[in-house]
Structures are given as C-alpha cells and as structure tokens.
Amino acid sequence: MGSRRLSKASRASQDRVADANALAAETLGAVRTVQAYAREPYERGRFGAALDVAVATARRRIGAQAAVTAAAIVLVFGAIVLVLWSGAHDVVDGTMSAGTLGQFVLYALIGGGSIGALAEVWNELQRAAGGMGRIAELLDEQPQVAAPAQPVALPLPVRGEIRFEQVVFHYPERIDAPALEGFDLHVRPGETVALVGPSGAGKSTVLSLLLRFHDPQSGVVRIDGIDLRDTDPAQLREQVALVPQQPVLFAASAIDNIRYGRLQASDDDVRAAARAAEADGFIEALPQGYASELGERGSRLSGGQQQRVAIARALLKDAPVLLLDEATSALDAQSERAVQQALENLMHGRTTLVVAHRRQPPCCARTGSW
Numbered sequence: 001m002g003s004r005r006l007s008k009a010s011r012a013s014q015d016r017v018a019d020a021n022a023l024a025a026e027t028l029g030a031v032r033t034v035q036a037y038a039r040e041p042y043e044r045g046r047f048g049a050a051l052d053v054a055v056a057t058a059r060r061r062i063g064a065q066a067a068v069t070a071a072a073i074v075l076v077f078g079a080i081v082l083v084l085w086s087g088a089h090d091v092v093d094g095t096m097s098a099g100t101l102g103q104f105v106l107y108a109l110i111g112g113g114s115i116g117a118l119a120e121v122w123n124e125l126q127r128a129a130g131g132m133g134r135i136a137e138l139l140d141e142q143p144q145v146a147a148p149a150q151p152v153a154l155p156l157p158v159r160g161e162i163r164f165e166q167v168v169f170h171y172p173e174r175i176d177a178p179a180l181e182g183f184d185l186h187v188r189p190g191e192t193v194a195l196v197g198p199s200g201a202g203k204s205t206v207l208s209l210l211l212r213f214h215d216p217q218s219g220v221v222r223i224d225g226i227d228l229r230d231t232d233p234a235q236l237r238e239q240v241a242l243v244p245q246q247p248v249l250f251a252a253s254a255i256d257n258i259r260y261g262r263l264q265a266s267d268d269d270v271r272a273a274a275r276a277a278e279a280d281g282f283i284e285a286l287p288q289g290y291a292s293e294l295g296e297r298g299s300r301l302s303g304g305q306q307q308r309v310a311i312a313r314a315l316l317k318d319a320p321v322l323l324l325d326e327a328t329s330a331l332d333a334q335s336e337r338a339v340q341q342a343l344e345n346l347m348h349g350r351t352t353l354v355v356a357h358r359r360q361p362p363c364c365a366r367t368g369s370w
C-alpha cells in the first residue's frame with residue numbers, strides 16, 4: 001500500500017516539475033511579449049508559485065519514500081531477528097558462538113545499507129552541485145539593456161513625441177549588416193505615421209528600439225525628449241502598446257490572454273477590447289466562450305483570430321503610444337476593414353506607428369488608411 005502511495009507521489013512530483021518547466025519554457029519563448037507588457041515581476045511570481053508547488057509535492061514524495069524505506073528496514077531487521085533466533089538455537093546447542101553470528105550479520109547489513117544510502121545522497125549532491133553551477137552562471141549574466149542606476153522618470157502619461165536621431169543599429173549576430181543606418185524619424189504627439197518598405201528593411205527593428213529591446217550602437221532614440229537609455233525599461237514599456245508581427249498567445253484561456261494587456265482589467269473591459277478587435281464573435285462561439293483554453297501558443301485559433309486576440313490585448317493596455325507591426329496582415333478583407341476602423345478610432349489622441357502591409361502596389365494604397 002505504501003509503495004502505491006509512493007508511486008502516486010512520484011508521479012505527482014514529476015508532473016509538477018514538468019508544469020514548472022513548461023511554464024518557464026513558454027515564458028522564455030514569449031520573452032518579448034513578457035517584456036513589452038512589463039510582466040517580468042508577474043511571471044516571476046507565477047514561476048515561483050509553480051516551484052513552490054513542485055517543492056511541496058517533492059516533499060510529499062520524500063515522505064512517502066521514507067515510509068517505504070522504514071518498512072523495508074523493519075522487514076530486513078525482522079529477517080535478522082529470525083536468523084538470530086535460529087542462530088540462538090545453535091548457540092544453545094553449543095554449535096556456534098552467539099557473538100560471532102550476531103555481530104557478523106548485524107554489521108554486514110547495517111554497513112551495506114549505509115553505504116548504499118550514502119552513495120545515493122552523494123549522487124544527489126553531485127546533481128545539485130551541477131545545477132547550482134548553472135544557476136550561478138545565469139545569475140551572473142548581465143542584461144544588455146538595463147535600467148541606469150538613476151533612471152530619468154518619464155512624464156506620465158507620456159505625450160508621445162518620438163525621435164530617432166541618426167540611429168545606427170545592428171543585431172549582435174549581424175555585426176557586418178546594420179539593420180538601421182543613420183535613421184532619422186520625428187513623430188509628433190498624437191500623430192500617426194506609417195512605415196513602409198520591403199521586408200528586411202528594418203521596420204520591425206524600429207519598433208523594437210522604441211520598446212528598448214535593444215540599444216542603438218550610435219545615435220539616440222527619444223520619447224518626449226528623453227533618451228531611452230536613461231529610462232527604466234519597465235516604465236517605458238508601460239507607455240507603449242505593441243501588436244507584434246507574429247501574435248504571441250499563451251496556453252491559457254481567451255480572457256486571460258487578453259487580460260495580459262492590463263491584469264486588473266474587469267471582464268467588461270476585456271470584452272470591450274475584444275469587441276473593438278472583432279474578436280468577441282469567435283470567442284463567444286468557442287465551447288466555453290471566454291473561458292476556453294486557446295492551446296499552446298494559441299494553436300486552437302486561426303492565424304487571423306490569434307492576431308485579433310493580440311490586438312485586443314494591446315487595446316486593453318490603453319497606452320499613449322501604439323505600435324502596430326503589420327497588425328492586420330493575417331486577416332481576411334472583411335475583418336481587416338472592421339479591425340482597421342477600430343484601430344483608427346483608437347489612434348485618436350495617441351501617437352501611432354504603423355508598419356504597413358500592402359496588398360496593393362504603392363500607387364493604389366488607400367489614403368487615411370494603410
């Protein structure tokens with residue numbers, strides 16, 4: 001019976017460790033989204049809670065294991081007692097010396113058992129030491145983008161004036177090929193500016209620099225006149241909402257996926273954002289409506305539906321600066337028009353940078369739209 005409990009406890013313990021690992025993998029895989037929504041403390045908390053559960057189940061497993069070990073010891077010692085018992089008869093008959101028999105059996109078993117247990121503990125220690133080395137390495141890792149010791153506070157909410165001044169930037173893996181070379185841009189507060197260009201031109205990179213995922217090698221990026229390098233990235237990112245080129249959804253319910261934009265948003269706020277993003281209809285049609293799980297990386301939705309959930313999330317954030325990176329590229333013409341209308345309404349009163357995707361050649365692009 002004890003061993004059944006042990007196998008159940010072992011299973012549970014492995015499952016909880018797997019849960020914590022899956023959460024870590026998912027969060028790391030979506031790291032840009034986590035950063036864009038300044039959710040690092042929230043994700044730390046979630047992972048911490050998952051680890052606490054894993055540790056608690058591991059302790060239960062160890063408890064069960066101890067019980068099984070105790071039972072085994074009782075059995076072994078019972079066997080020794082039996083041997084001693086029959087040995088004692090021999091001794092009484094005078095065919096054996098009691099001390100020799102007893103000591104031999106007892107010491108051999110205790111000694112063997114202890115060495116076995118020690119070897120196991122030694123293995124565990126080695127494993128833990130290996131893990132600690134890796135953890136120490138990670139803790140020593142210096143982020144490339146960090147808050148300065150005395151960050152300049154942004155005026156909250158920001159007015160949303162954006163400036164790129166002679167920005168040169170190349171990705172660390174691409175020293176030879178700069179993504180931006182002497183890039184200048186001035187966007188006035190409340191203005192909407194479209195970035196148009198062939199793929200690989202550096203449009204998404206411009207948005208990444210605004211969120212301070214990277215710092216330029218030379219030149220300056222400013223919001224409201226403040227060099228982004230002087231700001232606290234978390235505070236900056238609170239002021240900017242991004243709809244990324246590739247929507248990043250989590251293995252969570254529809255409502256939680258949208259609420260990631262503003263954790264304290266009410267259900268009504270979430271629904272309003274979903275309606276504006278034309279996502280309300282298909283979410284309601286899911287088996288459990290807003291409570292439906294969207295699957296790993298939102299795999300239970302089509303590309304266009306994922307994109308609308310990502311738009312709803314960004315709308316919910318309600319930030320003064322809005323960045324749309326080909327935000328409607330995966331939508332069919334009809335929902336695209338509806339979502340565009342919603343986004344255009346939303347652009348009023350905020351600075352918006354849109355990376356345009358064009359179905360038509362440049363000559364025929366609609367005006368007032370993108």
Ligand SMILES: Nc1ncnc2c1ncn2[C@@H]1O[C@H](COP(=O)(O)OP(=O)(O)O)[C@@H](O)[C@H]1O
Nearest residue numbers: 171173174179198199200201202203204205206
């Ligand atoms: N994470 C990255 N690491 C290395 N190179 C990248 C990365 N992202 C983009 N690039 C490169 O930077 C250039 C600009 O990319 P990007 O800004 O994504 O272009 P666009 O959005 O205009 O299509 C491209 O040459 C691309 O290959």
Ligand SMILES: [Mg+2]
Nearest residue numbers: 203204205245
């Ligand atoms: Mg791009």
